[in-house]
Amino acid sequence: xxxxxxxxxxxxxxxxxxxxxxxxxxxxxxxxxxxxxxxxxxxxxxxxxxxxxxxxxxxxxxxxxxxxxxxxxxxxxxxxxxxxxxxxxxxxxxxxxxxxxxxxxxxxxxxxxxxxxxxxxxxxxxxxxxxxxxxxxxxxxxxxxxxxxxxxxxxxxxxxxxxxxxxxxxxxxxxxxxxxxxxxxxxxxxxxxxxxxxxxxxxxxxxxxxxxxxxxxxxxxxxxxxxxxxxxxxxxxxxxxxxxxxxxxxxxxxxxxxxxxxxxxxxxxxxxxxxxxxxxxxxxxxxxxxxxxxxxxxxxxxxxxxxxxxxxxxxxxxxxxxxxxxxxxxxxxxxxxxxxxxxxxxxxxxxxxxxxxxxxxxxxxxxxxxxxxxxxxxxxxxxxxxxxxxxxxxxxxxxxxxxxxxxxxxxxxxxxxxxxxxxxxxxxxxxxxxxxxxxxxxxxxxxxxxxxxxxxxxxxxxxxxxxxxxxxxxxxxxxxxxxxxxxxxxxxxxxxxxxxxxxxxxxxxxxxxxxxxxxxxxxxxxxxxxxxxxxxxxxxxxxxxxxxxxxxxxxxxxxxxxxxxxxxxxxxxxxxxxxxxxxxxxxxxxxxxxxxxxxxxxxxxxxxxxxxxxxxxxxxxxxxxxxxxxxxxxxxxxxxxxxxxxxxxxxxxxxxxxxxxxxxxxxxxxxxxxxxxxxxxxxxxxxxxxxxxxxxxxxxxxxxxxxxxxxxxxxxxxxxxxxxxxxxxxxxxxxxxxxxxxxxxxxx
Ligand code: C2E
Ligand code: MG
Ligand code: MG
Numbered sequence: 001x002x003x004x005x006x007x008x009x010x011x012x013x014x015x016x017x018x019x020x021x022x023x024x025x026x027x028x029x030x031x032x033x034x035x036x037x038x039x040x041x042x043x044x045x046x047x048x049x050x051x052x053x054x055x056x057x058x059x060x061x062x063x064x065x066x067x068x069x070x071x072x073x074x075x076x077x078x079x080x081x082x083x084x085x086x087x088x089x090x091x092x093x094x095x096x097x098x099x100x101x102x103x104x105x106x107x108x109x110x111x112x113x114x115x116x117x118x119x120x121x122x123x124x125x126x127x128x129x130x131x132x133x134x135x136x137x138x139x140x141x142x143x144x145x146x147x148x149x150x151x152x153x154x155x156x157x158x159x160x161x162x163x164x165x166x167x168x169x170x171x172x173x174x175x176x177x178x179x180x181x182x183x184x185x186x187x188x189x190x191x192x193x194x195x196x197x198x199x200x201x202x203x204x205x206x207x208x209x210x211x212x213x214x215x216x217x218x219x220x221x222x223x224x225x226x227x228x229x230x231x232x233x234x235x236x237x238x239x240x241x242x243x244x245x246x247x248x249x250x251x252x253x254x255x256x257x258x259x260x261x262x263x264x265x266x267x268x269x270x271x272x273x274x275x276x277x278x279x280x281x282x283x284x285x286x287x288x289x290x291x292x293x294x295x296x297x298x299x300x301x302x303x304x305x306x307x308x309x310x311x312x313x314x315x316x317x318x319x320x321x322x323x324x325x326x327x328x329x330x331x332x333x334x335x336x337x338x339x340x341x342x343x344x345x346x347x348x349x350x351x352x353x354x355x356x357x358x359x360x361x362x363x364x365x366x367x368x369x370x371x372x373x374x375x376x377x378x379x380x381x382x383x384x385x386x387x388x389x390x391x392x393x394x395x396x397x398x399x400x401x402x403x404x405x406x407x408x409x410x411x412x413x414x415x416x417x418x419x420x421x422x423x424x425x426x427x428x429x430x431x432x433x434x435x436x437x438x439x440x441x442x443x444x445x446x447x448x449x450x451x452x453x454x455x456x457x458x459x460x461x462x463x464x465x466x467x468x469x470x471x472x473x474x475x476x477x478x479x480x481x482x483x484x485x486x487x488x489x490x491x492x493x494x495x496x497x498x499x500x501x502x503x504x505x506x507x508x509x510x511x512x513x514x515x516x517x518x519x520x521x522x523x524x525x526x527x528x529x530x531x532x533x534x535x536x537x538x539x540x541x542x543x544x545x546x547x548x549x550x551x552x553x554x555x556x557x558x559x560x561x562x563x564x565x566x567x568x569x570x571x572x573x574x575x576x577x578x579x580x581x582x583x584x585x586x587x588x589x590x591x592x593x594x595x596x597x598x599x600x601x602x603x604x605x606x607x608x609x610x611x612x613x614x615x616x617x618x619x620x621x622x623x624x625x626x627x628x629x630x631x632x633x634x635x636x637x638x639x640x641x642x643x644x645x646x647x648x649x650x651x652x653x654x655x656x657x658x659x660x661x662x663x664x665x666x667x668x669x670x671x672x673x674x675x676x677x678x679x680x681x682x683x684x685x686x687x688x689x690x691x692x693x694x695x696x697x698x699x700x701x702x703x704x705x706x707x708x709x710x711x712x713x714x715x716x717x718x719x720x721x722x723x724x725x726x727x728x729x730x731x732x733x734x735x736x737x738x739x740x741x742x743x744x745x746x747x748x
Contacts, residue, residue, distance in 0.1 A: 089181035298354035306368035325379035332413035334373035483704035584614030593625030644678025
């Protein structure tokens, strides 16, 4: 039982071993396979050129051919040796056999044996009896020895005619030697027979054969190398070179010369297909690039194209030391065209402009649409600024010529900003910016203006940025203040109100006039919080004066066009009034004539809401803004303020009073009060009184002054406070108490 168990256990262990062995083999085979495949991967994972593959293949073929021929030479060596040895012995034994024909017996042949034994390639020769006993030999060592002749072969040879089939056998006792040959000799005179024995020197024969074999090998190698080279050359010319040309063509993405195969073959077909697909791809790419750089509406290049071209022209200008002019043309009030006659008409206007610009441009100029109603023109090689301005003027005139659009006759104004490389900037980005700056200056100058960028424009832009930054912090840090300028009733001399005028004392630059910073605030949107602050401060101050028991007057606050367009202006004002507990009748807003003439419907709505709130509206700088009388009737205004420019000449004794008179009469006809601003002299004051003007404002009656000073002024006004007295109009304001001239209050 135990034994059986032991046996089983052994068998199991054997089978386990066997399996273990098989598993080991498997593992090593797998390892080998993995190794091979990793080698293959390493080889195939790298790019191996066709040329190298062909060279490797041809080398392999050449090596195989050389090896095969070497094998053949070696294989043939033995039989060659045998044949050579046989041929050597046959030659000698033929000569001896021939000599024997004329002899009587073996004794006569001895000298012949001796003679032939010395022939090259022989070791010796002997004549023996048919029984094999050596009768005479060239080698003394052979004397008395026997040849071991094969009886059968000997009989067969004796039956054959003379000189045929020599027998080969060994010399007894002289050892086995491959160069031994025997043959029957017939002495025809006696009819006797003997055996001729010849021993060929096989070493010599072999060494000669080896030399021959080496020569043969050398020629073979040369032939194989030549054949392989010729094959390689052929394969190179017919396959490798065309494939390499194709590769270069494909890799260069068609920038190299396309491959043109000589004879029509598969490579030619592939080349043609490749060339066609690359051409198609290039054409597609070119089309896409063109589309990406083109403005769809006008067919001109777009902003990207413009900048690219500009960079190229700048580089060319740099190389050739040439000037490059850059122009940005913008259509005036293009928005109105879209709004009034529609977007389709707007598109036509843009296309017409593009056509005109293209038509006017000189050879080499680039015209592009930069976006909206803005066009850019690059003028390489302009001679000087005048040259560029001349072209700009020509473009503006051409664009501005009247044209028909359907039934309408239209005229489209435009402005141009101009800049020059290299004096205004040396890269595309800077030049576009400077041209833009010049354009905004041109816009300010008005329709048809062409402005050449000057460094001052840039400085002005920097100045604007500084002002904006400082104003923002001044507003945040409460560094602004309000001055108040009195408005006086012309008949009674009583103060009827005050205009709140903002003042900013800059920490480093001193007082900055509102005419400088208000436009900056308007551009940056900062005017909105600024107006809020002015409203708040003016209402607060007015409330304080009222609480102090001073005469109740209205305070006028200037608002900008941006404020007027904001939907929340009414709410802001209502909240401010509520916050300070001020009745709306004591607040007046001054809006300029030009402000109300833009977006008339919106503005009328806002003004009506304000009016219904109880807030007064005054039209400032009246006479400068081409009011339409029809609109004027609809404006809910309380006052018209005659602009200072008319007041200046009102007492010049010529016809300076004509316009003020017209305004006064018009205002009265509309039931609106008139105030004249900028009254500086008694003559102006008197003339205005004679013309029927209701109120005056100006240095003559009082300069803008700080709140505390204004308070004194108000107290001195007739019925202006508890102890008020009438203002004596016979003296200028500076001579009166409470109206000390304040230089900071003068207009810019
Ligand atoms: P404006 O509303 O027409 O204000 C009258 C300007 O004329 C004031 O200039 C005032 O100082 C000046 N002025 C008054 N009387 C005379 C005079 O007899 N002779 C001369 N030569 N000038 C006189 P100011 O304060 O420099 O303000 C200029 C402009 O700035 C104002 O013109 C107004 O449009 C604007 N502005 C002033 N304060 C504010 C404000 O708080 N908000 C807004 N949005 N604009 C303001
Ligand atoms: Mg004003
Ligand atoms: Mg004014």
